[in-house]
Amino acid sequence: xxxxxxxxxxxxxxxxxxxxxxxxxxxxxxxxxxxxxxxxxxxxxxxxxxxxxxxxxxxxxxxxxxxxxxxxxxxxxxxxxxxxxxxxxxxxxxxxxxxxxxxxxxxxxxxxxxxxxxxxxxxxxxxxxxxxxxxxxxxxxxxxxxxxxxxxxxxxxxxxxxxxxxxxxxxxxxx
Amino acid sequence: xxxxxxxxxxxxxxxxxxxxxxxxxxxxxxxxxxxxxxxxxxxxxxxxxxxxxxxxxxxxxxxxxxxxxxxxxxxxxxxxxxxxxxxxxxxxxxxxxxxxxxxxxxxxxxxxxxxxxxxxxxxxxxxxxxxxxxxxxxxxxxxxxxxxxxxxxxxxxxxxxxxxxxxxxxxxxxxxxxxxxxxxxxxxxxxxxxxxxxxxxxxxxxxxxxxxxxxxxxxxxxxxxxxxxxxxxxxxxxxxxxxxxxxxxxxxxxxxxxxxxxxxxxxxxxxxxxxxxxxxxxxxxxxxxxxxxxxxxxxxxxxxxxxxxxxxxxxxxxxxxxxxxxxxxxxxxxxxxxxxxxxxxxxxxxxxxxxxxxxxxxxxxxxxxxxxxxxxxxxxxxxxxxx
Numbered sequence: 001x002x003x004x005x006x007x008x009x010x011x012x013x014x015x016x017x018x019x020x021x022x023x024x025x026x027x028x029x030x031x032x033x034x035x036x037x038x039x040x041x042x043x044x045x046x047x048x049x050x051x052x053x054x055x056x057x058x059x060x061x062x063x064x065x066x067x068x069x070x071x072x073x074x075x076x077x078x079x080x081x082x083x084x085x086x087x088x089x090x091x092x093x094x095x096x097x098x099x100x101x102x103x104x105x106x107x108x109x110x111x112x113x114x115x116x117x118x119x120x121x122x123x124x125x126x127x128x129x130x131x132x133x134x135x136x137x138x139x140x141x142x143x144x145x146x147x148x149x150x151x152x153x154x155x156x157x158x159x160x161x162x163x164x165x166x167x168x169x170x171x172x173x174x175x
Numbered sequence: 176x177x178x179x180x181x182x183x184x185x186x187x188x189x190x191x192x193x194x195x196x197x198x199x200x201x202x203x204x205x206x207x208x209x210x211x212x213x214x215x216x217x218x219x220x221x222x223x224x225x226x227x228x229x230x231x232x233x234x235x236x237x238x239x240x241x242x243x244x245x246x247x248x249x250x251x252x253x254x255x256x257x258x259x260x261x262x263x264x265x266x267x268x269x270x271x272x273x274x275x276x277x278x279x280x281x282x283x284x285x286x287x288x289x290x291x292x293x294x295x296x297x298x299x300x301x302x303x304x305x306x307x308x309x310x311x312x313x314x315x316x317x318x319x320x321x322x323x324x325x326x327x328x329x330x331x332x333x334x335x336x337x338x339x340x341x342x343x344x345x346x347x348x349x350x351x352x353x354x355x356x357x358x359x360x361x362x363x364x365x366x367x368x369x370x371x372x373x374x375x376x377x378x379x380x381x382x383x384x385x386x387x388x389x390x391x392x393x394x395x396x397x398x399x400x401x402x403x404x405x406x407x408x409x410x411x412x413x414x415x416x417x418x419x420x421x422x423x424x425x426x427x428x429x430x431x432x433x434x435x436x437x438x439x440x441x442x443x444x445x446x447x448x449x450x451x452x453x454x455x456x457x458x459x460x461x462x463x464x465x466x467x468x469x470x471x472x473x474x475x476x477x478x479x480x481x482x483x484x485x486x487x488x489x490x491x492x493x494x495x496x497x498x499x500x501x502x503x504x505x506x507x508x509x510x511x512x513x514x515x516x517x518x519x520x521x522x523x524x525x526x527x528x529x530x531x532x533x534x535x536x537x538x539x540x541x542x543x544x545x546x547x548x549x550x551x552x553x554x555x556x557x558x559x560x561x562x
Contacts, residue, residue: 040561057477084441092435 004144005031007129008158008166009137013039015162016138020045022161023140028154031141034133056110063105067098125173137164144168180403180541190534197527204520211520213272214511216265218503219528221362224262225379225499226532229387230255231318232351233418235344238321243552244414244559247406250545251394253325255387256318257539258532263311266362273300276511279368290369298365306361310354317347325547332549355380363503366510370448372437378429385422385468386499392419393492394536396485403545409483410561416482419472419491427469430502452505456515460505467498500525 010016016035023030024045033042043050071094075081080088115121133139140158147154155166204212230252237245273280279298285291291298320343328336356376364375392415399407437445452461472491476482508515547553 086439086441090439092431092438095431096435 003172004168004170005129006142006144006147006154006166007169008140008142008163009130009132010140010162011137011164013138016140017041017045019140019158019161019163023142023154023157026157028142028157029146031143031146032129034129034139034141036133036136036138052110052114055113056106059106059109060102063102063109064098066105067101068094071097125175127171127173129169129171141171178403178545179543180398180537180545182537182541186537187534190530190537193526193530194534197523197525197530200520200523201527204523208520209272210275211512211516212524213269213275214507215521215524216272217269217276217362218500218507219524220262220265222499222503223258223528223532224266225383226387226390226496227255227258227262227318228314228351228355229383229385230391231259231314231321231387232348232384233388233391234321235347235351238340238344239348241341241552243555244411244561245556246550246552247546247556248391248395248404248411249325249547249550250540250543251398252387252391253322253543254536254539255390255394256322258535259311259314259318261531261535263315266307266311267304269307269362270300270304277365277368279365294368298368303361306357310358313350313354317343317350321347326543328550329544329548334551336549337551352380355383363506366507367448369444372433372445372448374429374433374436378426378433381422381425381429382468382499382502385419385426386495388418388422389492389495392416392488393496394540396489396492398545399485406557408559410559412483412485412488413479413561414559416476416488416491419488419495420476420482423469423472423476427465427473430465430469451509451513455509455513457505457509460501460515464498464501464505467494468502 008019010019013035016033017039020030020033020042030046033046035042072089075090075094076088082088083090086093128134129141130137130139142154158166201212201216204215234249234252234256236242237249269276277298278284279291279294280300280303285295296302321340324336324340324343328340359376359379363379364371395404395407395415398404434449437449440446451457471494475487475491481487550556
């Protein structure tokens with residue numbers, strides 16, 4: 001299978017965003033964009049939406065209600081013990097635990113959700129077109145078979161929008 | 176482009192009518208029931224002072240973080256700061272009401288009370304007013320410097336005033352941390368001189384920042400509805416409601432921590448404070464306080480559908496102003512009056528002070544162009560866009 005890609009490397013965010021809008025307008029299909037830090041505009045330009053925040057809210061709700069129910073069950077129903085004359089349902093002191101456990105629940109479940117959705121797991125063979133995107137460069141890749149259309153050459157467009165480098169590369173999963 | 180806010184005649188008359196009606200009730204209640212009148216005076220003056228101080232803290236944070244998004248709204252908190260000197264004059268009047276409010280000010284009570292004698296090097300009338308004057312001098316100087324720097328920036332341009340504003344803001348938040356903490360200890364906590372809580376000043380400081388910011392948001396929205404601030408967009412609303420959301424959580428954190436630690440520690444000299452606020456009819460207020468100041472903002476400012484909606488944010492901001500009243504009512508009234516009373520006196524005082532605050536803020540707002548001219552981040556603010 002021909003897995004050749006055209007890779008455009010950019011120096012800064014503004015040049016990248018201009019190039020993204022330009023190539024989209026000319027009808028090229030962007031394969032993927034790699035940036036050193038998250039850029040919301042990129043997610044928007046790629047036509048992607050996230051329901052992640054809503055999932056996190058549900059995890060928080062589950063965590064808070066779950067831990068409160070658990071503490072109520074253990075401290076009041078199953079094993080009521082008198083601590084220093086407090087009522088067995090010492091609700092104000094439950095809240096502190098509930099806050100901490102809610103944060104833990106949201107963190108862990110969000111991590112798993114994200115890993116599952118992005119198909120990331122330990123020992124995965126990854127594709128990294130240009131290692132400099134983990135440093136200070138912004139990298140845009142195009143599938144070569146999709147990068148030819150009648151709006152002119154892709155390389156010229158990318159260069160015109162300030163790409164510091166455009167090259168071709170066959171992508172292979174790395175270990 | 177020099178848009179100045181025009182104060183309509185109707186608004187002016189309404190504000191003056193509120194002040195006059197309030198003044199009539201205030202005078203009457205001082206004759207009829209001075210103790211209750213002093214409690215109301217302290218409550219309302221402290222409340223509107225806290226809104227002004229909260230607004231000054233809001234603008235200081237914007238300067239220090241060099242926020243771009245908020246720069247076009249900075250006249251609003253600046254106008255609110257104009258209330259500080261007026262509240263200072265009113266606060267000095269407490270001199271005549273000390274015996275009604277603070278029982279540590281009564282020599283007869285102190286003579287029979289070892290704890291108050293021990294605290295008397297700090298809690299005595301001359302030092303109380305020396306501190307009060309020092310606090311107000313610090314606030315008046317700093318708010319004036321911030322306001323003048325902002326106006327000079329309009330006139331002269333350049334980066335100098337931008338940098339100066341940031342420097343003044345740093346000094347201001349440092350001074351506020353000390354002065355406002357002691358101010359809340361002095362004026363509110365010493366109503367019950369036997370009780371003490373170190374979280375008290377933090378809670379009151381955050382409450383001032385919280386409700387001051389909510390008032391800034393409310394004034395911005397009202398001006399937007401009147402045709403000013405046409406550039407106000409969903410991104411600004413998102414940032415404003417993030418402030419409310421973040422602050423309601425911090426307020427809830429401090430208010431709850433103070434309560435929970437005292438409840439759990441269960442030491443009589445500390446629990447007396449909340450014992451008083453759970454019995455004699457204050458229990459409902461205790462819960463409604465958490466409902467208005469934490470739960471409702473938390474729930475309504477969470478989803479983006481609601482927190483970008485101007486009407487929803489406006490409703491929450493109005494609610495929060497009453498939230499601040501309720502919070503202070505719960506702190507002051509059990510100590511002074513002993514039981515929850517609410518009537519024409521309370522309403523009259525609130526209307527009078529609200530009228531005064533509106534009048535002064537509107538005057539200060541109309542005195543300068545509504546949108547600052549030479550702020551370096553102005554363009555960013557006018558076209559603010561977050562995703």
